[in-house]
Amino acid sequence: MWIRFRKILLLVSITLVYVVADDFKEEIFIKPLPPTNLYVYFQFITQNEETSFEHSHLAPRSLGEIMSRYQVDELHLTLTEGQWRHNKWGYPILDASSGAELYAWFSPSVTDVDTHWRKLSATLSGLFCASLNFIDNFNTVTPQMAMWPMGAIKVNKNVTSQLRYATLPREIVCTENLTPWKKLLPCESSHGFAALLNSRMIHNTNYHSIGVHVRKICKVEDCSEINLEIKQTVALVYDLKIINSLDWSFRKLFGQGLPGPCPLSSSSKIYVDVSSNDTFPFKLNPLPDSVVLSQRGGSDTTLAIYNIIPTNHMINIGAEYGTKDKVLVTIPPPLTFNRYVLGYGKEFGGIVTEIKNNYWAPIDIVLLENAPWWLPIQLSSLRINGEAQSKLVKSLYYSPGRSRQKPYHLELLMRLPSKSTTTITIDFEFVFLKWQEYPPDANHGFYIGSALISANLPTARNYTSLPVTGSTMDSIINASKPWYPAIFRTNGAMVSLPTPDFSMPYNVICLACTVVALAFGPLHNICTKELVLKAVGSPISLRQKIMNLFKKKQD
Amino acid sequence: MGLMLKYVIAGLARYWLIHMDYWQIIANRVEIATPLNSWKRLIEGVYLYDNNINPYEGDSFHESPLMLIFFHFFMKKFPYILPLLFTIFDLITAHLLYKTSKSFATLFKNAQDKMKDEVNEDSKTMLLSNSRLDEAPDYVLSVYLFNPYSVLNCAGMTTTVIQNLLVAASLWSATSGHRILACAFIALATHQALYPVLLIVPIAILLADINKGCNKCSYIRTLLVFVLCWGFLIFISAFIMDGSYKYVYNTYGFILSVPDLKPNIGLFWYFFTEMFEHFRLLFVCAFQINALALYIVPLTLRFKREPVLLATVLIALSAIFRSYPCVGDVGFYLALLPMWKHLFTFMQQKFIVACAFIITSALGPTVWHLWIYSGSANANFFFGVTLSFATAQIFLITDLLFAYIKREFTLKNGTSRQIDGKPAKLVLR
Numbered sequence: 001m002w003i004r005f006r007k008i009l010l011l012v013s014i015t016l017v018y019v020v021a022d023d024f025k026e027e028i029f030i031k032p033l034p035p036t037n038l039y040v041y042f043q044f045i046t047q048n049e050e051t052s053f054e055h056s057h058l059a060p061r062s063l064g065e066i067m068s069r070y071q072v073d074e075l076h077l078t079l080t081e082g083q084w085r086h087n088k089w090g091y092p093i094l095d096a097s098s099g100a101e102l103y104a105w106f107s108p109s110v111t112d113v114d115t116h117w118r119k120l121s122a123t124l125s126g127l128f129c130a131s132l133n134f135i136d137n138f139n140t141v142t143p144q145m146a147m148w149p150m151g152a153i154k155v156n157k158n159v160t161s162q163l164r165y166a167t168l169p170r171e172i173v174c175t176e177n178l179t180p181w182k183k184l185l186p187c188e189s190s191h192g193f194a195a196l197l198n199s200r201m202i203h204n205t206n207y208h209s210i211g212v213h214v215r216k217i218c219k220v221e222d223c224s225e226i227n228l229e230i231k232q233t234v235a236l237v238y239d240l241k242i243i244n245s246l247d248w249s250f251r252k253l254f255g256q257g258l259p260g261p262c263p264l265s266s267s268s269k270i271y272v273d274v275s276s277n278d279t280f281p282f283k284l285n286p287l288p289d290s291v292v293l294s295q296r297g298g299s300d301t302t303l304a305i306y307n308i309i310p311t312n313h314m315i316n317i318g319a320e321y322g323t324k325d326k327v328l329v330t331i332p333p334p335l336t337f338n339r340y341v342l343g344y345g346k347e348f349g350g351i352v353t354e355i356k357n358n359y360w361a362p363i364d365i366v367l368l369e370n371a372p373w374w375l376p377i378q379l380s381s382l383r384i385n386g387e388a389q390s391k392l393v394k395s396l397y398y399s400p401g402r403s404r405q406k407p408y409h410l411e412l413l414m415r416l417p418s419k420s421t422t423t424i425t426i427d428f429e430f431v432f433l434k435w436q437e438y439p440p441d442a443n444h445g446f447y448i449g450s451a452l453i454s455a456n457l458p459t460a461r462n463y464t465s466l467p468v469t470g471s472t473m474d475s476i477i478n479a480s481k482p483w484y485p486a487i488f489r490t491n492g493a494m495v496s497l498p499t500p501d502f503s504m505p506y507n508v509i510c511l512a513c514t515v516v517a518l519a520f521g522p523l524h525n526i527c528t529k530e531l532v533l534k535a536v537g538s539p540i541s542l543r544q545k546i547m548n549l550f551k552k553k554q555d
Numbered sequence: 556m557g558l559m560l561k562y563v564i565a566g567l568a569r570y571w572l573i574h575m576d577y578w579q580i581i582a583n584r585v586e587i588a589t590p591l592n593s594w595k596r597l598i599e600g601v602y603l604y605d606n607n608i609n610p611y612e613g614d615s616f617h618e619s620p621l622m623l624i625f626f627h628f629f630m631k632k633f634p635y636i637l638p639l640l641f642t643i644f645d646l647i648t649a650h651l652l653y654k655t656s657k658s659f660a661t662l663f664k665n666a667q668d669k670m671k672d673e674v675n676e677d678s679k680t681m682l683l684s685n686s687r688l689d690e691a692p693d694y695v696l697s698v699y700l701f702n703p704y705s706v707l708n709c710a711g712m713t714t715t716v717i718q719n720l721l722v723a724a725s726l727w728s729a730t731s732g733h734r735i736l737a738c739a740f741i742a743l744a745t746h747q748a749l750y751p752v753l754l755i756v757p758i759a760i761l762l763a764d765i766n767k768g769c770n771k772c773s774y775i776r777t778l779l780v781f782v783l784c785w786g787f788l789i790f791i792s793a794f795i796m797d798g799s800y801k802y803v804y805n806t807y808g809f810i811l812s813v814p815d816l817k818p819n820i821g822l823f824w825y826f827f828t829e830m831f832e833h834f835r836l837l838f839v840c841a842f843q844i845n846a847l848a849l850y851i852v853p854l855t856l857r858f859k860r861e862p863v864l865l866a867t868v869l870i871a872l873s874a875i876f877r878s879y880p881c882v883g884d885v886g887f888y889l890a891l892l893p894m895w896k897h898l899f900t901f902m903q904q905k906f907i908v909a910c911a912f913i914i915t916s917a918l919g920p921t922v923w924h925l926w927i928y929s930g931s932a933n934a935n936f937f938f939g940v941t942l943s944f945a946t947a948q949i950f951l952i953t954d955l956l957f958a959y960i961k962r963e964f965t966l967k968n969g970t971s972r973q974i975d976g977k978p979a980k981l982v983l984r
Contacts, residue, residue, distance in 0.1 A: 345928040348583065376615060378595070380602035400603065400613020403814050408613070429595075432816040435829050498927060500934040505829040508938065509838075512826040515945050516845055519872070522953035527853035529983040531964040535974050 022058040023047040024186050024265045026193045027473050031273035031464070032282075032319075033089040034328035036241040037206065038248055041093050042193055042234040044185055045471050047217070047227050058264060059230055060184035062127060067214060067228070070120045071107040073162070074151045075214040079130055079173040082207030082237070083491050087336040090462030092235055096209045097450040097489035100130050100171035105149050106162045114140075117164040128212075129176045135166040138373055141409040144397045146368040146454045147487065150468055151215030152223055167370070169447035169492045170439075173210070175199040181210050184232060185262075192262025196254040197234060207237035217471065229471055246282075249318025257314030270306040270317060271473050277302065280326050282319045294477040297460025297484060303477070333462035334359040335416075335455055339490040341448070346430050346498040351377070353424045353451050353490060357416040361458055364394075364415050367424065368452035371408040373401045374431040374497065375448060379410070381427035392422060403431070435500050445496045450489035457484040558696070565649070565700035566642050572710035573638040586919055587711040589879035590815040591617050591748070594712040601627045611802040617809045618714060619746050620792040620802055638712070644720050645709040649699040649890075651723040656692040656894050658730035659863050662765075664688060666860075675969040681962070683897055694893035702890060703916075708883030715883030718748050722887065725751075726866060729758040732765040735780055742784035746792070749810050750846065750873040755781050756855050757866035764862065811843055813878045818937055820919070821880040822945055825938040846876035864959060867891045868952055875948045885948065892955070901958035901965075904950050911947030915940050 029041040048059040056064065067075065078096035102121060106113050114137060125132035143165050153159055178199050182189045189195055202208050211233040219225040238253060240246050250257050261268030272284060274291070288304035295301075306317060336356045343349035351371070357363050371377045379398050384390035394413045401408035416422050439446075457463060465486060466472075467479045540548075572581065581587060582594045590596060600616030603609070604627055610616035616623070629637055667682055674682065699705055709716050725740035737758050744751035755778065763773035793800050809815070818824045823842060830838055850872055858865045867888060874884035899905065919940045925932035961981060972979055 347585075347927050373614075378599045378615065379606070379608075380599045396606075398603075398606070398608055400608065400610070400615055402612075402614045406613070429817075432818065432824070432828060434816065434827070434832070436832055498934070500825065500828045504935065505831065508825055508829040511938075511942060512822050515822060515942055515949065516842070516876070518946060519875070519949040519953065520845075520849075522949075522957070523850055523854070525983050526953070526956045526960060527857045531960055531981050532984045533968075533972065533974055533979040534982045534984075535977050535979045 022049075022056055024058045024262070025267045025269075025472055026262055026265050027268070028193055028270045029093065029273070029464075029473055030271070032246075032276055032280075032328060033237065034330040035088070036239065036246060036327065037089060038238045038240055038253070039089070039092070040234075040236045040238065040253065042197070042232075043093075043473070044194065044232040046186065046230040046232075047471070048230070049219070049225075049227055058186045059228070063184060063212070063214065063230060064228075066120065066123050066127070070116045070123070071110050072104050072116075072120060072214070073107050073153065073159075073216060074105040074149050075102075075120075075212070076104070076150075077102045077124060077128070077132075077213075078209055078211035079128070079171065079177050080207075080209035081173045081203070082205070082209075084207055084237070084489075086333060086488060087338075088330055089237070090331070090333050091464060091486060091488070093464045093466065094209075094211060094213070094233055094235065095486070095488050096211060096235075097167050097169070097452075098492055099167060099169040099447070099449070100132060100173075101167045101489075102132060102135065103147065103163065103165040105153075105159055106164075108154075108157055108159075108162060110162065113162055113164065121166070128180050130173075131168060131171055134168060138405055139168070139407055140164050140166045141368075141370050141399075141407055143368055143411065143452070145395070145411050145413055146366040146452050148485075149215070150213070151229070152218045152226055153216070165370075167449040169449040173208070174203060178202070178210060181212070181232065184212070184230075186264045187262035191259060192265060192268065193258070194262070195259050196250065196256070198255050201253065201255045202234070202236055205236045206239045207235070209233075209235040211235075217469075231471065246321045247319060249285075250316045252318070257316040258308065259314060260310045261308045263310070267472070268308040269473065270308060272304040272306075272317070272319075273301060274304045275300065275302045276328055280321070280328055281323075282321045285318050285320060286315075292477055295480070296476065296478060297463065297480050299459070299461045299463075301476075331462065332358050334457055334459055335363060335365070335453070335488070337451075337453055337488065337490045339451055339493055341493045341495055342425070346496065348427065348429055349495065350381070350425050350427045351375075351448070351493065354421060355416060355424070355453065356421045357418060359457075359459060360418050362415050362417050363455055363458065364413070365453055365455040367412045367414060368454075369408075369410040369412075369424075369426065370449055370451070371401065371410075371428065372446075372448065373403050373405065373407055374433060374446065375408070375428045375495065376401060376403075376431060377408045377410065377426045377428045379426075381425075382410075383423075383425045384412075384414075385423055386425075392416065430495070430497055432498060432500075435502055435505065438497075438499060438502070442499045442502070443496065445494040448493045448495060450492050452487060452489060454485070454487040457486055460484050558693075561696060561700055562646055562649070565706070566646050568706060569642045569645060569709045570638060572706065573641065573712065578710070581707060582711045582713075584707075584711065584920070585818050585923060586820050586882050587707055588713055589819045589881050590817055591810065591879040592713040592715045592718075592881060592883070594714075597622075597626055597714060598630075601630050605631070609796070609799075609801075611796065611799075611805045614805075614815075617805050619788075619806050620795040621743075621788065622714060622717070622747065624795055641709055641712050641716050644716050645705065646700075648716070648720045648723045648887075649696055651720070651727040652699050652890055653692050653696040655723065655727045655730050656695040656891075658727070659894055660688040660691060662730065662863070674966050677969045677971065678966045681897075681966060681970075687897070691894050691896055694896060695890055698893055699886070699890035702886045704882040704886030704889065706886075708881065708886055711883075713881060713883055714747070715881055715887075718744055718751070719883060719887045721747070722751055722754065722870065725754065725758060729761045730765070730863070732762065734762050734766070734777060737762065738777060738780040739784050742781055742788055745785055746788040748877075749807055750877045751870075753847065753851055753869045753873055754866055756851055757862040757869065760855075760859055760862040760865070810878055811839070813839060815879075818923075818934075818941070819879055819881060820885070820941050820944055821875075821877065822941070823878045825934060825941075828934075842876070843878070846873055846878070858959075861959070863894065867895070868956065871948065871952045875945055875952070892951075895955060895959070898955060898958040898962055901961045902954045903957075904954045908947050908951045908954070911943055911950075915944040915947065919944070 025045045027043050031039045033039050046059045048056045078101045080096040080098050084092055106116055110116050121132045121135040142163055185194050213231040215229050216226045217229045219227045289307045290305050292303045338354045340352050392414045397411040399409040463484050466475055596616055600610040721740050721744035725737045728736035741754055759774045759777040762777050763770045796802050813823050813827055816824050816828045871888040874880055874888055922932050922936035926937055
C-alpha cells in the first residue's frame with residue numbers, strides 16, 4: 001500500500017515538473033508582400049528544461065541527443081530554395097541563404113571545435129537527409145564580427161572561437177528534408193498547423209525555407225535557470241500573380257483547410273498582417289478574434305489574430321480583395337543589397353557587393369565575404385567605391401584561404417553614410433581543378449554562397465524579426481528598441497570554371513610521358529654510348545626505292 | 556659604343572613595355588606569369604605582410620621571405636622605382652652573361668691550346684680562331700637583350716628576372732673563380748626557386764678547374780660553402796617570419812607538390828589535372844626526380860670536361876621539366892646557346908626547332924584565347940601547344956649535345972666519313 005502510494009506520489013511530482021518544463025506553441029504569420037506575393041511563416045516552439053532533456057515528452061529526443069552529445073550551445077540550420085528579394089519584399093522574420101546553411105556555437109568547454117563540428121554536421125546530415133556531410137574545414141569559416149548568439153550566454157566569454165559557419169549553396173531542398181523535419185514535431189503532421197505543410201503545395205512556392213533553431217533562453221528574470229528552446233520554422237512566399245487573383249485562402253495555399261490545433265500545444269495562433277488593408281483593402285474571412293495595433297520603431301503594424309481552438313470542421317481562413325486593379329507599393333527597406341560577378345572569360349574576375357543605405361542616418365554593418373578555396377580572392381584588389389583605402393572601413397579581418405583546405409574569409413566593419421550606395425569590389429582568379437574535383441555536369445557552373453550582412457538597423461521599417469528575448473509572435477507587438485539587429489544574406493552567384501577534357505586522362509598521361517621519354521632516350525644514349533663509324537651499303541637509286549615500296553605491298 | 560647602344564635600346568624597350576597600357580595583359584599572361592613568379596602574387600604577399608597577415612598562411616604567395624621583405628621595402632619606400640629596378644636587373648643579367656661568355660672564351664682557348672696535339676691533322680681547320688671566339692659574347696648579349704622571351708619576361712615584372720640575375724651572377728663568379736660569391740648566388744637562386752640547386756655541380760667543377768690544385772678539396776669546399784649559404788638563407792628567412800618554418804611549405808612545398816594546376820608552358824599542369832588520384836604521388840615523384848636528379852649524374856660523368864656546357868644543359872633541362880616554367884627561363888638558356896655557336900654546324904634539327912618555336916609561340920596565345928575567352932576550344936588545344944613547345948626544346952638540347960659529341964669525334968678522327976675508302980656513317984654504339 002505504502003509502496004503504491006509512493007509510486008503515485010512520484011508520478012504526480014514528475015508530472016508536475018513536466019508541466020512546468022515542457023511547452024509547445026504553434027503560430028502562423030501571414031503578410032501580403034508587394035507587388036503580388038504572400039508571405040506565410042510557420043513557427044513551432046518547443047521549450048524544454050535543459051537538465052531533463054532525456055525525459056522530455058514534447059521536445060524531439062533525436063535533436064536533444066545531438067545537442068548534448070556534441071555540446072552544442074546554439075544551433076541554426078536552414079534549408080532554403082529560392083531567393084528572398086529584400087528590396088521588394090522587405091525583411092523576413094528569419095533570413096536564410098539559399099541552399100543549406102548551418103551554424104552553431106559549441107559549449108566553451110569544447111576544445112576541439114572542428115572535430116565536434118564535423119561530427120555535428122554529419123549527424124544532422126543523417127537526421128535531415130541533407131548533404132550536410134559535405135561540410136568540412138574547406139567550406140567552414142569562423143565569423144569574427146558578423147554573428148552573435150541569439151540565446152542566453154554567459155557574459156565575458158569568448159564565444160567567437162566556438163562558432164562555426166558553413167553554407168552549401170548547391171543543396172536542393174525537397175520532400176525528403178521536409179518529412180524528417182515534420183517528424184520532430186510533437187504532433188508530427190497529423191494534427192495542428194503542421195498538417196497544412198503539404199509538400200506537394202509548399203515546394204511549388206517561389207521561396208521556401210525550412211529551419212531548426214535551437215538556443216538557450218532564460219527561464220527566470222536573472223537567468224539563473226536556463227531553458228532550451230527548439231524552434232522549427234517554415235517560410236513560404238507564394239506568387240499570387242500566377243493564379244491571377246490576389247485572394248488567398250488556406251485551401252488555395254495548402255490544398256486543404258486547417259483541421260484544428262495540435263492537442264499538445266498550449267497556444268495555437270494565426271497572425272495576419274493587415275496593415276496594407278488601409279491602402280489596398282481586403283476582407284478576412286472568417287473575421288479575426290482580435291485586431292491589435294503594434295507601434296514599433298516608427299512603423300505601425302496592424303495584426304489580426306486568430307486563436308485556434310479545437311473544432312470538428314476544417315478552418316479555412318482567407319482574404320478577399322475588393323478591387324483587383326491595384327498593386328501594393330514597395331516601401332524600400334533601410335538597407336538593400338545586391339551581389340554579382342564581374343569580368344569575362346575564365347581567367348580573372350571580380351565579385352561586387354553593392355549595399356544601399358536608404359535611411360537618413362549612417363548605418364553600421366559587418367560584411368562577411370566567404371569565398372570558397374576555388375575562388376581565390378586577392379585582398380590587395382579590395383576596392384570600396386573604387387578606393388583602395390576607404391574611410392568607410394572601421395575594421396577589417398582577413399583570413400587567406402588554402403587550396404582544398406580553407407576558404408577565403410573577409411570581414412569588413414563599415415559605416416555606410418546616409419542615403420548612399422557603397423560598392424565593394426574584390427578580384428579573384430579562376431582556379432583549374434583536378435578532373436575528379438569537378439561535380440557532375442561541370443559546365444553547369446559553380447555556386448558562390450551569399451555574403452552575410454549583419455546590421456543594427458536604426459528603424460523597424462520593413463522589419464518583422466522577433467526581438468532577441470521573445471520567442472512567440474506576440475513579442476513583436478510594441479517592441480520598440482534603440483536598434484534592431486538583423487543578419488541578411490545577399491543573393492548568391494555563379495561562376496563557370498574552366499574545365500579540362502574529361503574523356504582523355506589516359507591520352508594525356510601517355511602523351512606527357514612520351515615527351516619525357518623523348519628527352520630521356522637521347523640523353524641516355526649520349527651518356528652511355530660512343531660514336532663510331534659504321535660502313536653503309538652502296539646507295540640505293542630512287543628507282544630501286546620505288547620498286548622496294550611495291551614489293552612490300554605485294555607481300 | 557655599339558655595346559652601349561644595345562643596352563640603351565634594350566633598356567628603353569623594357570621600360571616602355573612596362574609603362575604601356577597593355578602592361579597588365581603582359582603581366583597576366585600564363586606563358587609569362589606562373590603562380591610562382593607573378594607580379595600580382597608578389598603584390599598580394601607584400602600587401603598581406605604590410606597588413607600584419609602572414610602571407611604564408613594562405614595560398615596566394617610563394618616567394619621566399621627574403622623576396623618579401625626586399626619588395627616590401629621597395630614598394631613602401633620607392634614604388635615608382637620598381638619598373639626601373641626590373642629593367643636594370645635584366646640589363647645586369649645581360650651584362651653578367653656577356654662577362655661569363657668572355658671568360659668562357661678564354662677558358663675555351665686555353666683548353667683548345669692544351670689539346671691541340673690530340674687533334675687529327677685534317678680537323679685542324681676546325682679549331683676556333685681567336686676572332687671567332689670573340690664573336691660569341693656579342694651574340695650572347697644580343698640574344699639576351701633582344702630575345703622576345705626575355706624582353707616579355709622583364710616587361711611582365713616577374714620574379715624570374717631576379718632568378719635569372721642570380722643564376723647569371725653565379726655563372727659569372729664561377730667562371731672568374733670567386734668561390735664564395737658563386738656559392739652565395741646559387742644559394743640565393745636555390746632558395747628562391749629550388750631547381751638551380753643542380754648548378755652547384757658544374758660550378759664546383761668550374762671552380763676546381765680554374766683554381767688549380769686538389770680537385771676533391773675544391774669540390775668539398777664548394778659544396779660546404781653552398782650548404783652553409785643555403786642553410787643560412789633558410790634560417791634567416793625563418794627569422795624574418797618570426798622563427799616559423801611554415802614558409803617552406805609555401806615555397807619548396809609548393810614547387811614540389813604542384814597543387815596549383817593553372818596552365819603554363821610546362822608539362823605538369825595538364826598531366827596532374829588528368830592524373831588519377833591514386834597515382835598522383837607516384838607521378839609527382841617521378842616528374843620531380845626527372846627534373847631534379849635524373850640527368851645530373853650521367854651528364855656530369857659524360858661532360859665533366861665541359862662544365863659550362865653542363866651548366867647550359869642543366870639550366871635548359873630544368874627550364875623544360877620544372878613544375879612552373881615560364882618563358883623567362885627559356886629566354887635565359889637560349890641566351891647561353893651562342894657560346895656554342897661552333898656546334899651549330901653539327902646540329903641537324905635547327906630548322907625544325909626554329910619553326911616549332913615560332914609556331915608554338917604564335918599558337919599558344921591563340922588557342923588560350925579560344926579556350927578561355929571564346930569557349931570554342933578546349934584544354935587539349937593548349938596542352939598540344941605546350942607539348943610541342945617542350946618537344947622542340949628537348950630536340951634543341953639533345954641536338955646540341957649530339958653536335959658536341961660529333962665535333963669531339965671529328966676533332967679526334969678527322970672529317971672523313973669513310974672506312975677503307977667505303978662510305979660510312981656515324982652511329983651510336
